[in-house]
Amino acid sequence: MAKLSIEQLEKSFDGQHILENLSFKVDEGEFVSILGPSGSGKSTLFHLIGGLYTPDAGNIILDGKTINGKKGSISYMPQSHALLPWRTILENVMLGGEIAGKKDTKRAQEMIEKAGLTGYEHAYPSQLSGGMKQRVSFIRSLLSPQHLICLDEPFSALDEFTRLEMQHWLLSIWEKHKRSILFVTHNIEEALYLSDRIIILSNKPASVQKEIILPFSRPRQEDIMLTEQFLQYKRDIYRALKFMN
Amino acid sequence: MKHLIQKGWRPTAVLILLFVLWELASRLFAIPVWLLPAPSDIWLEAINGWEQYNQHILSTILLSITGFTIGSSVGLLVAVALHLLPNVREAVYPLMILSQNIPIIVLAPLLVIWFGFGWLPKLIVIILVCFFPIAVSTMDGFRQTDRELMHYMKMAGATNGQIFRKVEWPQAIPSIFSGLKIAATYSVMGAVISEWLGANKGIGVYMTLASSSFRTDRVFVAIVLIMTMSLLFFGVITQLEKRTTKWKQEEDESHG
Numbered sequence: 031m032a033k034l035s036i037e038q039l040e041k042s043f044d045g046q047h048i049l050e051n052l053s054f055k056v057d058e059g060e061f062v063s064i065l066g067p068s069g070s071g072k073s074t075l076f077h078l079i080g081g082l083y084t085p086d087a088g089n090i091i092l093d094g095k096t097i098n099g100k101k102g103s104i105s106y107m108p109q110s111h112a113l114l115p116w117r118t119i120l121e122n123v124m125l126g127g128e129i130a131g132k133k134d135t136k137r138a139q140e141m142i143e144k145a146g147l148t149g150y151e152h153a154y155p156s157q158l159s160g161g162m163k164q165r166v167s168f169i170r171s172l173l174s175p176q177h178l179i180c181l182d183e184p185f186s187a188l189d190e191f192t193r194l195e196m197q198h199w200l201l202s203i204w205e206k207h208k209r210s211i212l213f214v215t216h217n218i219e220e221a222l223y224l225s226d227r228i229i230i231l232s233n234k235p236a237s238v239q240k241e242i243i244l245p246f247s248r249p250r251q252e253d254i255m256l257t258e259q260f261l262q263y264k265r266d267i268y269r270a271l272k273f274m275n
Numbered sequence: 276m277k278h279l280i281q282k283g284w285r286p287t288a289v290l291i292l293l294f295v296l297w298e299l300a301s302r303l304f305a306i307p308v309w310l311l312p313a314p315s316d317i318w319l320e321a322i323n324g325w326e327q328y329n330q331h332i333l334s335t336i337l338l339s340i341t342g343f344t345i346g347s348s349v350g351l352l353v354a355v356a357l358h359l360l361p362n363v364r365e366a367v368y369p370l371m372i373l374s375q376n377i378p379i380i381v382l383a384p385l386l387v388i389w390f391g392f393g394w395l396p397k398l399i400v401i402i403l404v405c406f407f408p409i410a411v412s413t414m415d416g417f418r419q420t421d422r423e424l425m426h427y428m429k430m431a432g433a434t435n436g437q438i439f440r441k442v443e444w445p446q447a448i449p450s451i452f453s454g455l456k457i458a459a460t461y462s463v464m465g466a467v468i469s470e471w472l473g474a475n476k477g478i479g480v481y482m483t484l485a486s487s488s489f490r491t492d493r494v495f496v497a498i499v500l501i502m503t504m505s506l507l508f509f510g511v512i513t514q515l516e517k518r519t520t521k522w523k524q525e526e527d528e529s530h531g
Contacts (some may be wrong), residue, residue, distance in 0.1 A: 059317045102432015112427040116445045116522040125441070156526035174431065250507030 033058045034079070034178055034208040039088035041074060048074050050227075050235035052088070058179070059208040063205060063221035066231030067271065072214045075236070076180050079212075080106055092178060102130070105174035107181045113155040113164040119166050120151040126174025136175070141169050145203065162194040168200065182215045185220065196250060197223055205249050218267050223255055230267065233274050240270050278311035305352050313494040321499065327481070328493075332500060333464050334476035338394075339342040340502070342401025343462035347455060350400060350409030357410075358417045358443070368414075375407050404465040405458040412454030416447025433463060449523055452516040459508040463501055478504075 032055040039052040048071040055092050056062045061099050066072055084099035097103045105126060113122045124138050142151055155163055164184055172178045185193045197220060204211065215221050221228050225244060232239040242263065246254050254260050288465070295313045301313035359366040379400060383511055386396035426505060429439050470479025476499050485493030517524065 077426070080426070082426065084428055104430065105432040106427055108423040108427050110421075110423045112421065113422045114424070114445070115526060116444065116448075116520070122507075128441075129428070129437055154525045156521040156522070161386045232383055254334055 032056065032161045033093065033145055033170070034212065035058070035089075035091045036075075037089045037091065038080075039078065039090065040086045040140040041071075041078060041083070042086055043074075047235040050237045052237050053232075054229050054238055054241070055131075056210050056212055058210055061204065061211045061224060061226045063213045063215055063225040063228045064239065065215060065221045065228055065267065065271075066236060067216065067274065070231045070233055071184060071236040072231065075211075075216065076106070076182050079104055079180060103176060103178075105171040105176040105179045106181065107184050107185045109186060113163060113166060113170075118152045118154060118165065119147065119158070121167055122155065122166060123170045123173050124245050126170055126176075129160055130175045132175055138169075138173055141173055144153075144199075144206075145169050146199075153167060159192075160188055162197055163200065164188065164196060168203070172203070172209065178210045178212065181211065183215055184213075186216070191218070194252075200224065201250050218264055218271075219255060221253075222260060222263055222267075230268070230270055239274065240267075242267070309312070309491050312495060316492050317495040317499070324496060325495065328496065328500070330480070331338045331476055331478050331481040332504075334474075335463070335470065336504065338397060338469070338477065339401065339462040339508070341464040342398050342507075344406050345398065345457060346402035346405025346462065347409045347458055350406040350454070350458070351413055351451070353406070354410045354417070356414035359439070363523040364414075371407065379404060383469060383472050383527040392473045396472070397474065399453060399471040401462050401465035404461040408457040408461065409436065409451065409454035412450045412457075413447055416450025417443045419450070420444060422474070426482055449516075449520055453514065454518070455512050456516075457511055459512050460505040463505045463508060465503055 036052060036055040039049050041049040047237040052075070064072055064075070068163050072194070074083075077083055078098075080088055081097065081099050081101035081103065088099055089096050092103050099143060114125065117269075120138060123142065124133055124135065127138075139151065142148065146161065146169075147169075150158065150162070155166070158166065158272065167183075168184065170183075176240070185196050188196060190236050201224060213221070213224060222244065227244065229238055229240045230242070231237070244263070245259075296426075298313050298315060299412065301311060306313075357367060383396070383400050383401070386399050390396040390399070424442060425438070428442055433441070436453065464480040467479040470477035471483055474480050478500055482494055485491075486499060
């Protein structure tokens, strides 16, 4: 059974058609990336799944239940880390559980250790580097009780080296704690390296332009990025995106 | 401490220089004491006149602290209420700003007419001057929310109450403290003004008595007392702020 299915979603804002007949699925434990030009409504899609807005038509179904306009059903990691500056790292990662009324200090401590942030439990976010803040933000979404994690271009503000390191780190953590992930990005390599499946959105109004199932095995090795197969996929996607404009 | 010396020696030096010039000028031109007393005269009066004014200090301190406490509590409550009821805020906020344009000097005698010469009109004056800076800075603090952070909280299923307790309130604390600092210095001033109106104790009374009997040296003693009190008050609140907002200092250090 699909973890999340989006069925014929429609959304307009101020007469601007943003999503049109958008349908796709995310399976249990699957890593799906959504790739699209900037301003193609990726963030709107997340806000709809997160229940901030209700769709004009169509359904968002999570674990067989319609969650249109229902908040608190997914775990979300925004583009900026969105950590609370007055909370320590430990207090920050427990925020998701705290909102749902389930605080688990022991597990939080374990995850901080696994994420390579030992010793920073009682530091404040301002004392951490950009990459470390994103790690904390990701751990926070992993520790939240919801099973589907939505990541909205989490590494777009990082420099290239940190970005590569973070992608690698993300996979190593995720491969141990299989969760369904919906990952929005505009970086083709990032999508190819991380995902099981890539969904390419068209320009506004956004609908599914193309879907690509990736054959790369897990655990992913970094050197697949240099293989001919990887580059071939990259060319295909590049052309598909270029073709739209 | 080292930090204090490093930062404080320049203004201290300027202050000492000013005092020296003042002292020299009063001696050189033989300015009469009732017109402008020299710093040494003021200093002597401050030491010798302790018996004269010590009772007044306590009364003013008590009045300012009581007024400040009530005024800031009211300010905080009003800010929270107006924040949670945006419609009411829109209706009341402009009136609040308008109310601040009424000079307190004009209002104070009216309060005496309405409430007599007791503690009540004096407290009301202080509450009025403390209330506004706190209410305004607190409300500003509540509204400085980061959009992504709010999206995160809402998507995580946080209720409005949770958003208020976990995001809006803690984020407003630095602003609340800047309001408190302004209100603290205002409260001493408010107390002195309210004591001018008619009281039997307080720095305000001491000051009026001194000026009406041409004891200018005592007026200056009163000024020094008021400044010291305000500074002390300010210092206490700054210390409190440092303890409650450790995270903010880390932030300032890493950006500065």
